[in-house]
Amino acid sequence: MLKTTNLTFQYPGGGPLRFPDLEVGTGQALLILGESGCGKTTLLHLLAGLLRPAAGEVLVGGSNLAAMSPAQGDRFRGQYIGLVYQKPYFIESLTVLDNLLVSPFSPKNEKAAEVAQRLGIGALLHKLPGRLSVGEQQRATIARAVMSHPKLLLADEPTSALDHRNCATVIRLLKEEAAANNAALIIVTHDDRLKREIGTSYELQAASREP
């Protein structure tokens, strides 16, 4: 489902950042661990097409994200990639339900209710996201990420702000949702608690940044 080759990123005014080749199949999960500043988020944004690599390929379902124009990338991401961020971002003026349906590629209401029910936020759909607890907010972002039935689910430090109980729940939900959508799941984190939850992990080394 996801395959990267020779992925390199160039920060403006910095040295090139090389990433190891990755491959994750449909329904599989991969944990990418690493300390802060080692380029975890950069890697995730490259995989999501939010950043453009200096060299290399990001193949999602056979399409090379790296070769797409920004507008094509946005559309592709909207259709095939679900993102969960470190902080739960919302359109504050919209209700939780409208936030779930915010993507132009979202299906209609019934699916939102169904997904929200599955994630235990069914009763919160008509509240503003600002009124939810942190745990509820994170569930809502997971719900949004899977609304458009993605092939690839990417999560950036999804548990760093959560206590143990919520942490376990969020990871369980991410795994369940990835499985339900038959999507590849990639989580980047420095949270060692997750090692217990996801078998396949990869340690990203700060050393891979060249001087």
Next chain:
Amino acid sequence: MIGKIAWKNILHKPLSTALSVSLLMFSVGIITLLLLMQHQLEHKFQNDLRNIDLVLGAKGSPLQLVLSAVYHLDAPTGNIKMAEAKSIMQNPMVEQAVPLAYGDSYRSFRILGTTEDYLKKYDAQLLEGRVFQKSMEAVLGANVAKAEGLKLGDTFIGTHGEAEGGHEHEEHPYNVVGILEKTNSVLDNLVLTNVESVWQVHEEHAHEEEPTAEDPHATSLDFDHNHPDHDHAHDHDHSKEVITADSMELTAVLLKYKNRLAMLNMPRIINQETKMQAVLPALEINRLFYMLGIGATTLKLIAGGIMLMSGFSVFFVLYSRLRERKYELALLRSVGYRPGQLFRLLLLEGLLLSGLGYLLGVALSRLGLWLVNRQAAGDFHIKFLGNFIPAEGWLLLLTLGVGTVAALLPAWKAMQVNVSTALSEG
């Protein structure tokens, strides 16, 4: 969804939205009110002008003469001698001459002594009854009949002068013989009778007051001086029974000429050679609108200034919120919106703000019009209508234009948001 986000966003910050919208509302309100009033005043003044080429009246302010004789908005400049007026009215170049005699009122409505020609000039149709034929018969304009609840056969008493509380001519009641259909002209607010009725009422009146009159013969002396061949009128000056037309006075005469040349030449001759003045009403009304226009232009400039400020406020509201909305914009990009759609989102918010301001401004202008009407209806018998006028369409385009221009830079900035940086902050 873009539309929903834009709408929810401007509602989400009610204070800054209220600021921009209320600034727009006031500027649109003021401009619309001015446009409406100007449009309708001009239309009304042109409509009432009909084919009156020239107004003949006593010397004084030409504008006052036109306002009083054509529009019945001002006090008359004075009276003119029938004999003197006649020499003009019978001039071969004159196609039609309608005499007007006034000075009395019923409640706030002017009693106008004239001939049937005056009614024809305004294409007046009788709703019921007939046109006045004898003295003391009155035909009521539509608004008069409605406001005072008068019917055919009713009688009423005129009051001397234009203001209420003047001397009442109790011994000369008018008899209602006709009521006019609404004409949307000055006729609606007039009580019409023949010239003789007005004379008869005032003949009596003058007689009563004779002992206290300081110089009752002053006008007659002037008259004699100019037209010695008519001095027999003097003998009957105070006679109740005989009204000799030549000795009587008119307030004004509305003239229509056979050709333009005469119309342009006559005023000069009349003004130089008689004690009367002749005024081209179209010219005076243009002059009046020119003067009103200076005031209206100043107000429009002020309103334009407010409009400019409101444009800036829309800009500031959208631009200053960009920083806090960076995450939202990045989020929208990450769920599949293209940069062009974010541009549209911000533009739409500018349009919504300005459209809202326009709608409220138009509503405000109607409220203003209602207030003006409440005032003007009593004082001037003018009623402004709230009908949509084409200039409002242009104003809508202008307002939306201001909103669009104000949103352009914020919208462009929204497109430039670095999604990756925004989402990895924190």
